[in-house]
Amino acid sequence: MSHIPKLRGHHLICLHFFNGKGYSEEFIKSLRETLENVNRVGFEICKGPDDICRKCPYLENGEICAYDEQSDEEITKMDGFALELLKKTTGTKIKWHDIKEVIPGIFSLWLKRYCKGCSWKGACEENAFYRELRDGKYTL
Numbered sequence: 398m399s400h401i402p403k404l405r406g407h408h409l410i411c412l413h414f415f416n417g418k419g420y421s422e423e424f425i426k427s428l429r430e431t432l433e434n435v436n437r438v439g440f441e442i443c444k445g446p447d448d449i450c451r452k453c454p455y456l457e458n459g460e461i462c463a464y465d466e467q468s469d470e471e472i473t474k475m476d477g478f479a480l481e482l483l484k485k486t487t488g489t490k491i492k493w494h495d496i497k498e499v500i501p502g503i504f505s506l507w508l509k510r511y512c513k514g515c516s517w518k519g520a521c522e523e524n525a526f527y528r529e530l531r532d533g534k535y536t537l
């Protein structure tokens with residue numbers, strides 16, 4: 398099998414709401430390609446920087462999220478909370494669809510803890526899946 402993409406905890410939730418926005422053209426292009434790959438072959442859950450972070454202008458020395466002073470610590474906590482909600486562990490290989498299925502059941506807790514204060518909230522609000530989940534209108 399070709400290279401299995403790697404994704405860190407919080408990307409298992411946030412990437413469902415990607416709507417073409419990102420930090421740079423290169424980052425967006427790589428994000429799209431990774432998502433296509435993830436949809437095709439699934440992914441492996443990793444700890445720390447993943448295939449999305451790799452092209453991020455904020456990734457420092459290939460290992461630290463330097464979005465702001467506290468971001469590396471905050472993001473690591475976010476990853477942990479996401480995996481706790483999804484009941485998944487690092488190293489697990491899984492299909493994207495199988496993660497998407499469990500998002501509606503955990504979304505209200507994520508929204509309350511993270512979306513409210515997130516600087517990307519405006520971008521996610523443009524995504525129909527996000528709005529349906531937020532407004533309790535999502536039906537399987």
Ligand code: SF4
Pocket residue numbers: 446447449450453454455456461462463464468472
């Ligand atoms: S801001 Fe941080 S967590 Fe987000 S993609 Fe960039 S390096 Fe990764």
